[in-house]
Amino acid sequence: MAGASSLVGKLETEVEIKASAEKFHHMIAGRPHHVSKATPGKIQGCELHEGDWGKVGSIVIWNYVHGKST
Template sequence: MCGYGKLQADIEIKSPATKFHEMLCKRPYHVTNASRDKVQGCELHKGEWGQVGSIICWNYFHDGKAKVAKQEVEAVDADENLVVLRMIEGDLLKDHKNFKFTIQATPKGSGSVVHWTLEYEKLHKDIPESYNMLEFVVGMSKDIDAHLTEGK
């Protein structure tokens, strides 16, 4: 058995859950403005922004290297501010058989809590757990929050 992994993190943010979800789901190309040091590009390769079955390609900087991720939007629930992205190509699949990101923003007080779940299957047991990718998405979430709350 190669090893399945599941990592989760909650990030309290000042932004409304709907705004955070909208940026990640319907306007992910704006993440390049919010988190420029981490994300350099986001392009739609198939479908429509925020629609199940759409294909998104990301250019990002992680672990000191420029990397690429191609993801399919697997699920969207606007009422629950939830989106699920499944890796179909890219650097993460060099070490993993599969990799999935689930992002849900839940209202809390005047802000919200963003819950990230990373689920993956490693190609072999010597591959480390993806804590550095979890740190990456937590940092990106904080950057998005700062961008969304600018000028408030």
């Protein structure tokens, strides 16, 4: 049986948001787990793997839909 594989890379997209830059930065930097509430069809959630929420160098694992959204 083959070992588990993982995908590593960069994903970029453009999304129109209805919030100020300050509010968006506050959510992404300090409360990334709220992103799934704001975009339920695209972002399924995230987990803190290492470090602290909102701290530089922390590792966050994102679960998202790529391609067709629900």
